[in-house]
Amino acid sequence: RTVWSIRWIVKILSNNPQVEYDGVKIVMLSTPTAPFSFLNYVFVHDQFVNSEDFLQIVEHERTHIEEKHTYDLFYVQLIAALLWFNPAIWLLLKSLKTTHEYIADRKIIRSGYSVSEYQTLLLRQLISNNSYEFVHIFNLSFIKKRITMMTNKKSGWAGRTRVSAAIAVMLLCSIVIVQCNSAK
Secondary structure: OHHHHHHHHHHHHHHOOEEEEOOEEEEEEOOOOOOEEEOOEEEEEHHHOOOOOHHHHHHHHHHHHHOOHHHHHHHHHHHHHHOOOOHHHHHHHHHHHHHHHHHHHHHHHHOOOOHHHHHHHHHHHHHOOOOOOOOOOOOHHHHHHHHHHHHOOOOOHHHHHHHHHHHHHHHHHHHHHHHHHHHO
């Protein structure tokens, strides 16, 4: 499946026009496809190029490029190809994609774009999404989680203290259990 996806992307690269915009290579697709990035390329349906959403789309995908998310996904996909029978690897892959989207969303919001406009863009992408199976497909629950994460505030010192206390208690309990078992 990974090899098939890479072949599909190479075919898209060779069959569609490319332009450079603000240091990013944009591949303009004639078929309706959700925007995505791969290595240093951003793939966008050509109807978005002249829209007001284009800048937000490019900035979102630029974050994926700058953070080298393609390499992360490729590495985990290779592990998944070897350990396909382990359900944990599929959860890791899903979690990695989710984390990548949260990182890109946070960077867009911090760069000064309106939260409500960006959330509206995500919903419009969901409604008009006709993407292929290989591309990261957004679904309603995932978009809902992303929108919720955009409006959540980061945990303060109290939240960090609770997590630290929970970890300390867990470690202490583990040590006690190990010591009790070794005494027997």
